[in-house]
Amino acid sequence: MTIGILALQGAFAEHGYMLDKLGAEHFEIRQRKDLERSFDGLILPGGESTVMGKLLGELGMFESIREKIQRGMPVFGTCAGLILLAKEVEKNPSWFATMSIRVKRNAYGRQLGSFYTEQEFKGIGMIPMSFIRAPYIEKVYDDAEILAQIDEKIVAARQKNQLVTAFHPEVTDNLEVHRYFLNMIR
Numbered sequence: 210m211t212i213g214i215l216a217l218q219g220a221f222a223e224h225g226y227m228l229d230k231l232g233a234e235h236f237e238i239r240q241r242k243d244l245e246r247s248f249d250g251l252i253l254p255g256g257e258s259t260v261m262g263k264l265l266g267e268l269g270m271f272e273s274i275r276e277k278i279q280r281g282m283p284v285f286g287t288c289a290g291l292i293l294l295a296k297e298v299e300k301n302p303s304w305f306a307t308m309s310i311r312v313k314r315n316a317y318g319r320q321l322g323s324f325y326t327e328q329e330f331k332g333i334g335m336i337p338m339s340f341i342r343a344p345y346i347e348k349v350y351d352d353a354e355i356l357a358q359i360d361e362k363i364v365a366a367r368q369k370n371q372l373v374t375a376f377h378p379e380v381t382d383n384l385e386v387h388r389y390f391l392n393m394i395r
Contacts, residue, residue: 210394213238213248215274217264219256219289223379227387241269250283250394253290255341255377258314261289262304271304278307283370285390288343291373299347308371309351310363312344330365331356333385338364338376345375367393 212228214221216237228235238244238251251274253261265271278284278294286294293304297311323341330336331354338359346363349355357365357374364375365386372393378386 210250210391211235211246211248212250212252212391212394213243213246214252215254215261215290217256217268218260219254220287220377220379221252221254221256223377224252224254224287224387227379227384230384231387231391233387233391238270241273244270244273244277250285250390251277252390253284253286253293254379255288255290258289258292258304259301261293265304275305275307278305278371281370283390283394284372285387286371286373287377287379288341288375291346291375292344294371294373295346297348308366308368308373309349309353310346310366310368310373311348311350313347314344326359328357328359328364330386330389333389336378336385337381337383338374338378339380340364340376341380343375343377346373 212235214224216239294308295310295312296306299313325339349366353368
């Protein structure tokens with residue numbers, strides 16, 4: 210099993226460290242030709258969703274990735290990656306628009322509004338959650354499923370081949386969310 214990690218901007222290296230700990234082969238996707246490699250799953254990391262979206266378009270990668278997701282390739286989006294997958298983004302255009310969720314960007318405020326907590330994640334149990342200028346999911350619909358909430362705000366969801374978290378599991382020592390994603394691929 211091989212995982213491609215979008216490496217245009219943001220916390221991509223940290224996802225690689227988590228996959229290393231789980232023994233999963235991975236590589237960074239930096240340009241269009243990287244998408245020609247064979248891979249079984251995709252991680253869209255945290256960072257700045259607007260910058261990522263623009264770079265995906267400028268580098269000619271946007272449609273190829275969108276097609277892979279629509280054809281069923283498992284994808285895991287954290288923070289900005291969640292925003293990229295959402296069909297609806299408050300006061301902003303959507304990007305891939307493949308997941309039936311409505312998102313509020315920067316919902317927890319500026320960098321100073323970042324925080325850490327522990328909460329229940331469906332199918333895993335209690336896990337650490339680190340939020341950095343994070344969005345949250347205002348609504349899930351169609352067959353999207355809520356996986357975690359904090360104070361009635363949705364912070365993790367899944368719809369078929371798509372997994373999203375508003376928090377950054379890659380900056381904790383807990384491997385369970387990444388393991389959950391790898392199990393989706395298996």
